[in-house]
Amino acid sequence: MTATGLPRFTRAERWVHRSTAGLVAVLTATGASLYVEQIALLVGRRPLVEAIHIAAGLALPLPMVIGLVVSPSLRADVRVLGRFGTVDWQWLRRRDRRRAQLPVGKFNGGQKLAASVMCGAGLVLLGTGLLLIAPLRVNLPVGLRQGATIVHDLFTFGLLALLGGHLWLALTHPEARTALRTGEVDRAYAEREHPGWAADVTAVPAKPPG
Amino acid sequence: MGRRVVLGLLGLGAAGVAGGHWLTTELGRLSAALSRHHLNSLSSFIPGAGWRYYTVTDGFPYRAPAVYRLTVTGNVGNELTLKTTDLARMPRTRLTADFQCVTGWRVSGVRWEGVRLGHLLDLAATDPGQQAVTFVSYDGTYTESLTMSQARRSDVLVVDTLDGRPIGREHGGPVRLLVAPMYGYKSCKWLSQIVVTDRLEPGYWEQQGYDQNAWVGRSNGRDDAPTT
Numbered sequence: 387m388t389a390t391g392l393p394r395f396t397r398a399e400r401w402v403h404r405s406t407a408g409l410v411a412v413l414t415a416t417g418a419s420l421y422v423e424q425i426a427l428l429v430g431r432r433p434l435v436e437a438i439h440i441a442a443g444l445a446l447p448l449p450m451v452i453g454l455v456v457s458p459s460l461r462a463d464v465r466v467l468g469r470f471g472t473v474d475w476q477w478l479r480r481r482d483r484r485r486a487q488l489p490v491g492k493f494n495g496g497q498k499l500a501a502s503v504m505c506g507a508g509l510v511l512l513g514t515g516l517l518l519i520a521p522l523r524v525n526l527p528v529g530l531r532q533g534a535t536i537v538h539d540l541f542t543f544g545l546l547a548l549l550g551g552h553l554w555l556a557l558t559h560p561e562a563r564t565a566l567r568t569g570e571v572d573r574a575y576a577e578r579e580h581p582g583w584a585a586d587v588t589a590v591p592a593k594p595p596g
Numbered sequence: 597m598g599r600r601v602v603l604g605l606l607g608l609g610a611a612g613v614a615g616g617h618w619l620t621t622e623l624g625r626l627s628a629a630l631s632r633h634h635l636n637s638l639s640s641f642i643p644g645a646g647w648r649y650y651t652v653t654d655g656f657p658y659r660a661p662a663v664y665r666l667t668v669t670g671n672v673g674n675e676l677t678l679k680t681t682d683l684a685r686m687p688r689t690r691l692t693a694d695f696q697c698v699t700g701w702r703v704s705g706v707r708w709e710g711v712r713l714g715h716l717l718d719l720a721a722t723d724p725g726q727q728a729v730t731f732v733s734y735d736g737t738y739t740e741s742l743t744m745s746q747a748r749r750s751d752v753l754v755v756d757t758l759d760g761r762p763i764g765r766e767h768g769g770p771v772r773l774l775v776a777p778m779y780g781y782k783s784c785k786w787l788s789q790i791v792v793t794d795r796l797e798p799g800y801w802e803q804q805g806y807d808q809n810a811w812v813g814r815s816n817g818r819d820d821a822p823t824t
Contacts, residue, residue, distance in 0.1 A: 423649055426649055426656070427766055430655025430656060432651055433654060434654070468599055469597070470598065498597075502597075502598040502602050506603070506604065513609065514613060517613070529616055529617045530613060533617065533620075535620075535700055536612065536616045536620050536623070536700075537612035537613050
């Protein structure tokens, strides 16, 4: 903790975020060149693009899984993200959420909701992706491949829309980007956006008895 | 709550996979309805509806119409080498049919135009007693085949026009095969050779386990509605 910064993300958490983001970027680029006609014509090399897409897809859960194993702070943050309290519901419901001076914790209700949706949608994409690469000799019921195709498409569109919002918020909140780059967040920003959490972090530890 | 969102999405995904056949059909119907009302630009935004482009080689091969040649060889009395302009001067056939892929997607009401394959086989003076026809793509890898009686059906065409426009590269242009009553993999793209043979030779996908007689709705374990 410094005079102007509060510790927000550990090195392991930053690494998980960066690796997952990199894999998602690769998946988006290769997915687009498999799916969008104009890009497919431009890029060609379909078997190679397909192989990269599959490899990146299979690797997608790895950073998170490794992070959960090695990093207690990531486990703690995941617990916080999954728990919706009164403040989070207020944050989601109230139109004056940014002016209401809610005692928002480390993550606000929107961030928690987005994290859950990304997790769920990511797992659906992984599962349908596995169905799609199942070899022909695995005699899947006929409708299953078709269902996996359409669900993979629809969830991709949904998740890309959400990621668009994610990137927009990142662009408009340089302090949040700095936190994910250096691990420290600007104190004034934290006190404005996450007052509950900032108060906890800066609280003077209680003196030991005696 | 977070867990409920995750589980809810997983449930939604599973339901979508289970009901994928219905979902795909409905989206395809919606897209076709929009196209009919000249809202093509809108219909192209509907995910999962419309064409998907496959190629089994490294890219999308291309031959310009001016240099493109189609040969009819094998057990024939009169080998043919045809240009696109030759095909344009022959008796033309128009056909509207759904295009059904064996992986599930379907495009409704596709308008094709070209020459009946049977007409080309007649021009080439196919030897009597020949059992089959093999098709070779100029991508260098893809092949397909039909029995002689299938090849002579009136809904099997060598096409150069799709929805009123010359067939583009991604659709297998300038000239491809259309086997309207069968799954899409029979309709060999980037067609360059038609070879008359005395017995049937399985094509690219047949060698990997797909059905030779790929009637839509009656093969490959599928029950899609017929396309013609």
